[in-house]
Amino acid sequence: MRWWDWVTAFSLMILLITSSTRLYATHWTNYLERIQYLAFLGGLIGLALGQSRFSPRLVKWLAFGYTLFAIPWQLGETAGVGVPWDQRLNSLITRISIATNEVFHYQSVQDPILFLFLMALLFWLVSLISGYFLTRYGKPWQAILPAGIIMIVISHYDPGLAISGNYLAIYVFFSLLLLGRVTFLRYRAEWRAAGMVPSPGASLDIGRAALVSVVVLVMLAWTVPALAASLPPASEIWVEISKPWDNLSHRFSDAFSGLRTSIGTVSDFYGTSMPLGSGSRLGDGIVFTVKASAAPAPGVRYYWQARTYDDYQNGNWSTTVTSSQPVTPDNFDVKYPAWSGREKVTFTFTSSVTLLSTIYTPPIPLWVSRPGQAVETTAADGTNDLTTLTAVPPLHAGETYTVDGWVSDPTVSELRSSGTNYPSWVLDSYLQIPNNFPSDIGALARKITQGMNNPYDKTEAITQYLRQTITYSQIIPTPPAGQEPLQWFLFDLKQGYCNYYASAEVMMLRTLGIPARLAVGFAQGDPGSVSNTYIVRYKDSHAWPEVYFEGYGWVEFEPTVSQPARQLLLGNGSSTDNSQPESDILHGSGGAVGGGDYNPQITPSTFTLASLIGRIKISPEVAALLSVLLVVLLGFLAWRYARRRYHVPEFPIWLETNLTRRGVNPPRWLKRWSQHAAYPPLVRAYGVFNRVLRLMGNPPKPSDTPTERASNLTRLLPAAAEPAETLLGEYQTAQYSTSSGNPSRAYQASRQVRNIAYGAYLGRIFTQVKRRIAILFGR
Secondary structure, X not given: OOOOOHHHHHXXXXXXXXXXXXXXXXXXXXXXXXXXXXXXXXXXXXXXXXXXXXXXXXXXXXXXXXXXHHHHHHHHHHHOOOOOHHHHHHHHHHHHHHHHHHHHOOOOOOOOHHHHHHHHHHHHHHHHHHXXXXXXXXXXXXXXXXXXXXXXXXXXXXXXXXXXXXHHHHHHHHHHHHHHHHHHXXXXXXXXXXXOOOOOOHHHHHHHHHHHHHHHHHHHHHHHHHHHHOOHHHHHHHHHHHHHHHHHHHHOOOOOOOOOOOOOOOXXXXXXXXXXXXXXXXXXXXXXXXXXXXXXXXXXXXXXEEEEEOEEEOOEEEOOOOOEEEEEOOEOOOOOOOOOOEEEEEXXXXXXXXXXXXXXXXXXXXXXXXXXXXXXXXOOOOOEEEEEEEEEEEEXXXXXXXXXXXXXXXXXXXXXXXXXXXXXXXXXXXXXXXXXXXXXXXXXXXXXXXXXXXXXXXXXXXXXXXXXXXXXXXXXXOOOOOOOHHHHHHHHHOXXXXXXXXXXXXXXXXXXXXXXXXXXXXXXXXXXXXXXXXXEEHHHEEEEEXXXXXXXXXXXXXXXXXXXXXXXXXXXXXOOOOOOEOOOOOOOOOOOOOOOOOOOOOOOOOOOOHHHHXXXXXXXXXXXXXXXXXXXXXXXXXXXXXXXXXXXXOHHHHHHHHHHHOOOOOOHHHHHHHHHHOOOHHHHHHOHHXXXXXXXXXXXXXXXXXXXXXXXXXXXXHHHHHHHHHHHHHHHHHHHOOOOOOHHHHHHHHHHHXXXXXXXXXXXXXXXXXXHHXXXXXX
């Protein structure tokens, strides 16, 4: 017998859609429409499984399989258009892990992915179970109550929606219609079993009566809120009823702090303009990690570019480029000239910052696995001059993306032989000099490059001059009013950080007619524990000059003395062996660098293990293990439900009894477990002392009294002092007085002690595993 028809199915789907739409109407975060899809799909699959002839066991396995597919599928769609699915799933797992870790450490969670995951799981299971139980067993309350309670809770936390009552009215209407219809189906089944055949118009008459009754009840329900509000006791009762919800809200407020009312602050370290500034001391927090497909060539270092600037005025850089176009992994329509002296390398970035808007790339990105916006100009020949890439949507902590990019590695001989027939778009944008620019800066550039006849030698001479004559300093005084900052930097102060080094080189080159621009982002960073991996921190914020060479495009130079010198291979035509750089390569990451328009007031959420988690790939073996663990968890929850609903005995007692009936001698551990399960509740609660002490490596002695055991536990776990004292008091009251004690209070205290102990134990294991993984990766 199946308890459904098209009326019940339609009513159920309306209930599920109404409840999920109420969540969508909150606009607490983006992508809530995915929850609607899951609710709708879960309801349909639940109805189909209920109508099927599959056994309950097979239905559970099918539901489990659908769950493993549907939720990652819908949440993975939030990554954007064209992102490869391996990156979607990897980012999803990492983001949820980071958010969960922040919850356990009582940190503010800015990433809404945990909320989306919980809502997706909740609505999916409710819809799936509602459809199944309604169709298979004809239980309308199992279909009505869960989604209705969810909608009421949502309305409690989103009271400002004016049409909230409309959702409730629709839900009540179709709930009553569903109840009436299922009741009719039951009566009709009883009539047919008794040999009674209802008249053809009976169904229509009953349906009309039910519809009228539903309308009347909904209209009456409309007056209940006003009536309740007029009665003072009603408001007092509501306050008492809502206290648990309010307490729960305060407890998890940090967990969902990334939801709207506001969506959160997008981190963008470099804007459309950048002052030279006075510097700042940047921290060691991780911004992102990078895995390269190859090590840099000899003498080459990687740069992670955020944007470039073309216009300089009185100590401030800006970009004159305002045009942009959308790009996706399927259509990365950014074209470059056919430059030589480039090597294609693939990079995988893992963000450690919440809501990062900039897509960091090597200086010339060829393809990015994330959708975004490319700010660029288009030359007459159709090629593009890219200024920056922004992520749409912004990247969350733990998300990964892949970039195929060109890394410049021309030889010295190639750059020396390049000409000066620059394209018009280069001449128009990258030779700009302010009208009041000091002439002594140009004179200094000409003096440094005297006797040199090619752009490379002149660029290298200025680079070496800055490295040899300017002292590096993270923080410098404010430039004097009325004086050009670069003039003050070169002739008076003679110290500064990367913004000044790079700007001075760009402007000195421009006075010589050599096109150059300022690039900002991050230096290569520290080597990670895995080969060709780099950990990039806030202190790696960096600025560097890029110089244009005919036929070779933009080439990076490194005038900042805190960074290792960049040395190119000499190449053919030199008397020096081509396999060696022109001079010894300096190793190491250099000192901290300041600059950029990084706002020290913005403190994005970071996670120290993001680089490790982001590299974890889910293998089939791990997926199988996780599946088994999830099945065990679902089985445990089903047993707990059956035990409460149908008074099933404790599992060890049940297992021992069944084994004995079949002539099997139960193992000793099972007998001990069964014996423990048969103890009175207070004795079982007290047993947590012994288990926790053994767990913490300090098992109790047989001669220890309850007070001594509680004292030892408090010494090992000071956080458990209060519940341990409560548990000890209840146990002693029951054992040594005529009172039976309070089993409920003792059990609650026992659970608190156990949770604190398990948390401390897992924390210790986590620390050990992290240390071992670090050692393993180091190998």
